[in-house]
Amino acid sequence: MLFAGALSLLFLHNAAAQRHDADLMSFVTLPEVRALKWEVTHHDRTRAAPGYWFVAPYGQISPEHPTQKYQQYQVGPYIYDNDGMLIWAGAPLYDNRNVFDFKPVTNIDEETHLSFIVSWEIDSSDKGSGVIVDKNYKVEKEVGVLNDLHDFNMHEFNVLPGGKSALACTYRNQVINLADFGRPTEESWIVTGGFVELDVETSEVLVQWDSFGKIALHESNMFHAWDSPQDAPGWDYVHINAVDKNIAGDFIISLRFTNTIYGISGEDGSIMWRLGGPQNDFDMDFAFSKQHDVKFVTSNGTHHVISFLNNASDERGADESVSAALFVEMDTIAMTARVINRINRPDSGLTRLRGSVQLLPNDNVFVGWSERGYQSEHAPNGDLLMTARFVSERYSTYRSYKGEFVGRPSAPPDLVASVYGTSDEDVTTLIHVSWNGATDVAGWNFYAKAYDRGSSVFIGHANKTNFETMYIVDGYMDWITADAIDKDGKVLSTSRVTRSEIPTNWKGVGFLGSAKGPTPDDPSLIAAVTEGSSSTSNASSDSVGSTDSVDGMADMVNDHTSSGSDSGSNSGSEHISSSYADAKEVAKAVYRAYDVIRGVGGLLIFILVACTLGGVIAGLWRMIQSRKMRSYQHVPSEEGMPVEEIHLRSQRPE
Numbered sequence: 001m002l003f004a005g006a007l008s009l010l011f012l013h014n015a016a017a018q019r020h021d022a023d024l025m026s027f028v029t030l031p032e033v034r035a036l037k038w039e040v041t042h043h044d045r046t047r048a049a050p051g052y053w054f055v056a057p058y059g060q061i062s063p064e065h066p067t068q069k070y071q072q073y074q075v076g077p078y079i080y081d082n083d084g085m086l087i088w089a090g091a092p093l094y095d096n097r098n099v100f101d102f103k104p105v106t107n108i109d110e111e112t113h114l115s116f117i118v119s120w121e122i123d124s125s126d127k128g129s130g131v132i133v134d135k136n137y138k139v140e141k142e143v144g145v146l147n148d149l150h151d152f153n154m155h156e157f158n159v160l161p162g163g164k165s166a167l168a169c170t171y172r173n174q175v176i177n178l179a180d181f182g183r184p185t186e187e188s189w190i191v192t193g194g195f196v197e198l199d200v201e202t203s204e205v206l207v208q209w210d211s212f213g214k215i216a217l218h219e220s221n222m223f224h225a226w227d228s229p230q231d232a233p234g235w236d237y238v239h240i241n242a243v244d245k246n247i248a249g250d251f252i253i254s255l256r257f258t259n260t261i262y263g264i265s266g267e268d269g270s271i272m273w274r275l276g277g278p279q280n281d282f283d284m285d286f287a288f289s290k291q292h293d294v295k296f297v298t299s300n301g302t303h304h305v306i307s308f309l310n311n312a313s314d315e316r317g318a319d320e321s322v323s324a325a326l327f328v329e330m331d332t333i334a335m336t337a338r339v340i341n342r343i344n345r346p347d348s349g350l351t352r353l354r355g356s357v358q359l360l361p362n363d364n365v366f367v368g369w370s371e372r373g374y375q376s377e378h379a380p381n382g383d384l385l386m387t388a389r390f391v392s393e394r395y396s397t398y399r400s401y402k403g404e405f406v407g408r409p410s411a412p413p414d415l416v417a418s419v420y421g422t423s424d425e426d427v428t429t430l431i432h433v434s435w436n437g438a439t440d441v442a443g444w445n446f447y448a449k450a451y452d453r454g455s456s457v458f459i460g461h462a463n464k465t466n467f468e469t470m471y472i473v474d475g476y477m478d479w480i481t482a483d484a485i486d487k488d489g490k491v492l493s494t495s496r497v498t499r500s501e502i503p504t505n506w507k508g509v510g511f512l513g514s515a516k517g518p519t520p521d522d523p524s525l526i527a528a529v530t531e532g533s534s535s536t537s538n539a540s541s542d543s544v545g546s547t548d549s550v551d552g553m554a555d556m557v558n559d560h561t562s563s564g565s566d567s568g569s570n571s572g573s574e575h576i577s578s579s580y581a582d583a584k585e586v587a588k589a590v591y592r593a594y595d596v597i598r599g600v601g602g603l604l605i606f607i608l609v610a611c612t613l614g615g616v617i618a619g620l621w622r623m624i625q626s627r628k629m630r631s632y633q634h635v636p637s638e639e640g641m642p643v644e645e646i647h648l649r650s651q652r653p654e
């Protein structure tokens with residue numbers, strides 16, 4: 001009864017919770033992690049490039065009021081596989097701060113590293129930094145920001161070949177005379193745009209460039225000769241959003257508020273050419289505006305292929321009805337620019353702000369359209385291979401990348417085990433295991449020990465099917481470990497030895513044996529029994545695959561309420577398996593309900609297990625009542641524009 005009660009309670013609660021949390025993943029092993037779920041459509045898997053997705057979801061640029069925090073465990077660097085399965089939740093690495101431009105970096109050495117920008121702290125205790133981490137997710141480099149700047153700008157952290165230096169954008173507040181607007185007696189504050197090349201080791205500035213004195217006010221499409229002067233910070237008149245460098249040592253930058261891509265001399269900082277905008281230097285067969293993420297694809301100094309996201313619209317309106325990724329061939333001797341590849345946004349929509357274009361090693365193109373994490377992969381001829389976006393409307397990612405990566409977390413896998421049972425003979429152990437950040441785990445081998453110093457006995461294997469793998473085994477297994485196994489059977493890592501969680505009150509959950517509950521089984525005996533048994537149960541095959549959750553839930557509840565309590569004698573497996581009292585059947589039903597429960601959160605799964613075992617219904621009820629309900633309000637956040645709050649509040653006053 002209690003079991004059913006707990007489940008109905010949970011089910012009801014779940015219905016309510018799903019409104020708020022159904023777009024987030026949850027896990028027993030890492031209850032705090034709430035990674036975003038994806039909607040993925042594959043159009044042709046066979047032509048997809050190998051690799052993972054690298055995204056950094058954020059709800060809004062600045063932390064929320066009044067907590068001054070970001071959405072815990074939802075923002076930050078995240079790696080997913082090609083089907084949207086979570087590989088790494090990196091939110092804890094920088095205490096749930098916003099992260100931008102998260103990507104794999106392959107130009108440092110033979111290994112693939114990861115880089116990203118950590119945003120500033122709202123209390124100004126930290127201006128943010130450009131970060132490089134290794135495959136163990138250990139921070140290798142933290143590149144700081146110049147003293148006179150407010151923060152490490154969110155647009156770009158571009159590690160240059162060899163990994164010795166990196167490029168970043170700079171925004172500066174300066175006072176300018178308005179002579180360019182025909183008002184020489186007036187001054188205004190402006191936000192100038194520039195870039196720096198920083199020494200990755202020392203954060204020393206190696207190269208510095210700024211639009212002040214180089215790009216006139218009238219080149220901006222954001223402010224006009226009749227606008228009133230502003231106090232600090234002032235007119236954001238160029239809005240730099242990308243910088244790259246070629247082997248000749250020259251730079252390319254994108255200024256969104258002049259609709260122009262500039263070539264900047266590495267020698268003297270002069271503007272060598274302008275592509276697009278009011279002062280275009282090229283004979284070009286296309287137009288663009290409000291561009292993002294300009295990068296050299298190839299360049300020999302005079303002839304370039306560049307990529308960028310174009311024909312975005314922005315906060316003020318659209319120039320065209322569809323955004324596109326563009327590859328442009330430029331000849332800076334003949335001054336010609338030709339589009340060589342154009343990939344329209346697959347849903348024919350507009351990417352108003354942000355976005356990225358990436359040429360993959362197999363010549364596929366991966367485009368981040370930013371809002372709601374919308375991203376697509378295309379064959380070299382433009383064929384659409386895949387689209388994906390967050391289930392949640394509440395998040396965007398500034399850029400999205402794809403790339404191959406081997407992740408080997410330095411922390412061991414996480415394991416949680418708990419024990420169910422209704423009689424000494426029918427006890428089942430439920431094991432969950434995951435390894436945050438590990439990329440090529442194919443399966444898990446589970447081991448248990450009879451006692452602390454006993455020898456580890458193999459109790460079964462489960463293929464990895466998701467970020468977290470569940471495994472159910474007969475008997476009261478304790479002192480459990482799991483080995484992460486790669487596809488060749490090699491052990492990659494081993495979890496810590498974990499004691500199984502048990503109910504505090506066995507009787508209270510209908511356990512019919514001794515009041516003290518069952519004692520841990522000797523896994524070698526259980527393994528032998530299972531081996532010799534002709535019953536349908538097979539420890540190794542019980543790592544059930546996919547689920548139909550709601551039915552499972554209903555079955556479980558019905559089974560329970562109609563069940564007898566005559567499970568004391570365990571002679572015929574027939575009888576046992578058809579009876580409610582078969583604890584393993586119950587456990588399987590729990591597993592079938594697992595996906596439903598996932599929506600509620602890992603914590604509640606734990607509570608489910610604890611409560612069904614412990615019978616602490618009152619505790620469950622209290623927990624549910626006090627569980628924070630998150631009410632969100634969808635407001636797309638736009639860089640450089642005031643944003644409304646995305647509220648995180650408790651239903652109950654705190």
Ligand SMILES: *[C@@H]1O[C@H](CO)[C@@H](O)[C@H](O)[C@H]1NC(C)=O
Nearest residue numbers: 299300301302303304331333
């Ligand atoms: C750069 O490439 C173009 C086109 O392939 C070629 O004509 C030119 O000579 C090259 N310049 C240099 C400096 O290699």
Ligand SMILES: *[C@@H]1O[C@H](CO)[C@@H](O)[C@H](O)[C@H]1NC(C)=O
Nearest residue numbers: 442443462463464541543545
């Ligand atoms: C586990 O994975 C292996 C290798 O891919 C496969 O042959 C086997 O059928 C899988 N087992 C289960 C139970 O899915």
Ligand SMILES: *[C@@H]1O[C@H](CO)[C@@H](O)[C@H](O)[C@H]1NC(C)=O
Nearest residue numbers: 461535536537538539540541
């Ligand atoms: C039990 O699982 C083992 C290991 O996967 C397998 O070899 C064996 O055939 C299974 N036995 C039954 C009865 O399913």
Ligand SMILES: CC(=O)N[C@H]1CO[C@H](CO)[C@@H](O)[C@@H]1O
Nearest residue numbers: 286287288289311319320324
């Ligand atoms: C390449 C491309 O899509 N160019 C378009 C960008 O938007 C301008 C203004 O609407 C169009 O004229 C271009 O054709």
